Amino acid sequence: MSRNPLPLADRNPIWRARLSAARQRVLEAPPPPVEGRLRRVAGLTLEAEGCRAALGSRCLVKGEDGMPPLETEVVGFEADRLYLMPVGTPRGIAPDARVLPLSRPARVRVGEGLLGRVIDGAGQPLDGKGPLRVEHSRDLAGPPINPLERRPIERIFDVGVRSINTLLTLGEGQRVGLFAGSGVGKSVLLGMMTRYAQADVIVVGLIGERGREVQEFVGRTLGPEAMQRAVVVAAPADAPPLMRLHGAWQATAIAEYFRDTGKRVLLLMDSLTRFAQAQREIGLAIGEPPATRGYPPSVFARLPQLVERAGNNEGPGSITAIYTVLAEGDDQNDPVVDSARAILDGHIVLARRIAESGIYPAIDIEASVSRVMNELISDRQREQVLRFRKLYAAYQRNRDMITLGAYQKGSDPLVDEAIARWPRMLAFLQQDRARAVSAADALAELARVLEGEAK
Secondary structure, eight states: OOOOOSOHHHHSHHHHHHHHHHHHHHHHSOOOOOOEEEEEEETTEEEEESOOOOTTOEEEEOOSTTOOOEEEEEEEEETTEEEEEESSOOOSOOTTOEEEEOSSOOEEEESGGGTTEEEETTSOBOSSSOSOOOOEEEESSOOOOOGGGOOOOOSEEOOSOHHHHHHSOEETTOEEEEEEOTTSSHHHHHHHHHHHSOOSEEEEEEESOOHHHHHHIIIIIIHHHHHTTEEEEEEOTTSOHHHHHHHHHHHHHHHHHHHHTTOEEEEEEEOHHHHHHHHHHHHHHTTOOOOBTTBOHHHHHHHHHHHTTSEEOSSSOEEEEEEEEEOGGGOTTOHHHHHHHHHSSEEEEBOHHHHHTTOSSOBOTTTOEETTGGGTSOHHHHHHHHHHHHHHHHHHHTHHHHHHTOOOTTSOHHHHHHHHHHHHHHHHHOOOTTOOOOHHHHHHHHHHHHHSOOO
């Protein structure tokens, strides 16, 4: 009897199929990471040789003298050299340190257990309340929403601020910019909207601000009641630029999770300018040429990538996002200001001259606009808003003449009415920070200002 020279696995069809599948898995499996060496440190940029990793992936740099390894992210490469940016503060890193690429991508831990917590840009708790009890995770840089799958903005979003609810009506899923210089009441207005907005969940990203402001925002601005439905991501000014970027991405990813569960989310990002400045630091550090007033092109690519993740998707949930934009030197033509104005669904401008006159919130009605307002309000409200704006603009154009007493009554009927109604209009624009005004009450007050007897 002749013997079959083939192995048993090749003679059995079932075993042959299993062996083929196993070989295929070996071929498709990624190669094991190859260690590299740290060759150069320039500022916050680390340069490694001898290892391969994709953009956005993580690498560990081994520390010396018992120091923990430093986690970094690949932000660029040139030939066989990787440019790494530290996620934390680099300490204990020596020349020729070992660099080990990691296979895992950056993830964000999400879940109901985040409510009431304060975390940093890496997702670690800052509030001393113990470890996070969350059961899910998602990518730090989530996929963009298909434009054709975005649900239209059809419902009014009540923020509890009278002038915004009537003259700059916002909708659920709108992305709005709050443009302001320093010291004009930006934080006060943010606090009012945080406490009074009709939202199920509030996600706050404090990006690049002073560390002192984190405690003030959590303790005073939010308060214990609002904090129960809020998540605060804090990446203050002394955090590395990559940590500040991750803080903004992380706040957005958390808001996306709650939106996907069907909740109405208010996302407050303070500030979009600090996000842009962090990207500028990274871009310049790896040799990207500056293009506009020192900002490299990657800054203006990152801004829409962050903003477009907010809004409505095809589900019932929504993310209404408010991004603060710092107008340095009150320059409304700053590159970041100009870019943000173009990609957002509206802008609320706070003016220093209004704040200096003692009017809070110091909203410049003439310079502010909500791009979805006309689709949300009734014809009657539209007429009232248009009339209020005309009266406001007429008074502002003739303000100097009115103040000096040079204006002659009867010269212009619109100016005459504006002068008569100005005290009520001024009172309407002001609001105590401790008082919330619903959208319905604000509309009733607007009608009384315009339809009541002029004095």
